[in-house]
Amino acid sequence: MKKILSISATFALSVLCASNVAAITVSDKANKLAQENIIIDSHIDVPYRLEKNWVDVTNATPDGDFDYPRAKQGGLNAPFMSIYIPASLDNSANSTKLADKLIDYVEAIVGRAPHKFAIATSSADVQQQFEKGLISLPLGMENGSPIQGDLANLKHFYDRGIRYITLAHSMANHISDSSYDLRRKWKGLSPFGKELVKEMNNLGILVDISHVSDAAFYQAIEISQTPVIASHSSLRVFTPGFERNMDDAMIKALGENGGVVQINFGSTFVTKRANAWSKNRSAEQKKAAEKFGKDSDEFKAYVTKFNKENPLPYATLDSVLDHIDHVVELIGIDHVGIGSDYDGVGDSLPTDLKDVSTYPNLIQGLLDRGYSDNDIIKILAGNFIRVWKANEEYAAKH
Template identity: 30%
Template sequence: MKRRDLIKKLSMLPLAGSVFPIQSLVSAPVAGNNISSHLQQKPMPELHRKAFVMDGHTHVMSRELMLGTDIGQRYTDGTVDLPRAREGGLDAMFFSVYTPEHYYPGRMETKNTFRVVNLALDQIEKNKDMIELALNASDIERINRKGKMAAFLDLEGGYDLDGDINLLRAMYRLGLRSMQLTAHNTTNAFIDSCNDIKRWGGINDLGKKIIAEMNSLGMVINVAHASNEAILQTAEASEHPVIYSHGGFYGIVPHPRCITDEAAKAVASKGGVIGIHFGSLFNNPKYWSWQQKTPNETTPASVQLSAKTLEAVDKEFAKEVPLNFKGSIPDAYWMHVDQLAKVIDYGVNLVGEDHMAIGSDLDGGPELPREIKDISDFPQITIAMQKLGYSDERIKKILGLNWLRVIRQVTEG
């Protein structure tokens, strides 16, 4: 048995068999915490345990930055921490740091991005018994052989609204290897967002220069949150595969954040990968229809928010942390994980099994299926794909091998 498989199996055992120190399994601030209650065994198919499992979009560091917490602790809320990720069988994740719209009006996006990246590096080092930073696919494999999870650093949100290439290079030197081109839901100086005004008709000349620079550096280009035209133009401009890290299909739910069939085919034609989000809003037509009965249209956050001090902006953003869905869903509209499998199947039939993956957006706000309450329930997606009759090889590709292939092509090609 490989060491990685052994570690996965041990993580499902009672505390006496755990390979992790007790402080990494219990959140220190919780008084009287019952350790064993957090280690109840959950179903993990043998296939899931043996497979390489990678999440293409997992939110980290927002709560650590705002609340001074430690991702190596087990939280009593939220959906992501390292102990629960281990229980979910995760071998690697796009360790996605986030700079939201709150920081844009005062042009604090660059400052926030550097501090969350620095914090991510600090947290990875602090929890090096469980996780290590990976800069390429070979690093991921090396780290897994030691029985640890690999963190592939990824940015969601604006690294710099002006698109300064020198700042991009600086982020690369810090270890950033994947980046979303849009400033979250906001159009910036070089690419249109799907949720904001369209200034460029897709991407402009600066956008093409940034794409070329990312190709040269060996950075994964992420087109999630981009407009349809921007996705098509980015796929055409990039020499390397591009990814759509997290979302659904517009052909299933006509939400502007979902990828069109045309754009999905363009991503796949370049060898790219599409990660399926775990939320009902992007994947469940019944939930989408219910939401449309009481529309809550708002202007982009970049327009609504006003410039304040960094401390004041932090205070506003801290109210939202952890970034979970905080509403309730009537039973009739509450999605089962089987619906996620159907969305994956739609993608497989559209672009092929080599171009589909998982991008959960956990701790980023999705309305999770009934069977998934946090990252420890990741095996549920494997069970749902097995119910579809998928072969082991197909499931392994979707669980992580497709992400690993793209990372290898981009970072080591």
């Protein structure tokens, strides 16, 4: 009987601890900071979500991480819509077609609800639309594949509203090596990639070094005449060996460049444990796919069973705050922001940061760690706007 009671007490304690992890008491001050200031999240994958399954995000949706009511609840008013192009479309005209199609989707969102949303093509647009109570939808291209080695395409996408380009994604493309691609085709940037960075500077398109290899990062930093961004990256010190994240030397170089790292919220990006879980799952799924075939019922059953028996160890709000703290400790408060990857990292978001309604939780966490109101305003948008304006000012002269 004593043993049964002990097990029951342990279970009750575990439930209490789990509820404590999820229960964030948000102060009026945190909510006020969220509602009265611009929040730029530099990477939200709504357009590709709509490509897979169209839903009307101008109203509440039953799934996904973003829609208008939740954005308003969280105070989000300037989410960069990610024009994500899968690496499988590299070296194909279909990459350019898809990019235009995804931009069409964003324009359709605004067309459905011009009283709620507006396209933003400048930092001034964001400020003006914020004052009107509109949610700005600036555009960033994730994977430069649609440029197709032609600077005329760069100008085309600038004219369509693209204001940053993530040079590569999960494989090397015609611009840059990828952190995920071990072949290191270019040993950094390609000759065209180096030319592209210069022309991006001239047009006022921010250079985004998320996803690229370390060598490509340093070459982009050296070539760019303007501050660069990491639109949705976290820190390698917390995920050793994960090149997709930035190490301390890169963070310091980014600071010297005047740039900003926008912290990715995905659990596998922010904790060593979740990152190891992800690598193990990928390895196990690869073996199962080779054994059963990726499209087989046996493979699908295996994946379901594996996920049930090996649940993802979710990161927490504190995990994300640790990344912000580390950037601030290394290079100061002026170089960190938010690049959540909502609608892009699936069911891997941390406890208390599950969708765009939860920015007040992040703000509360920053307040609890002693950040001032001005510091928080910089993290929410000020730092990114500074970099964006620096790129606009350079382009205006060139």
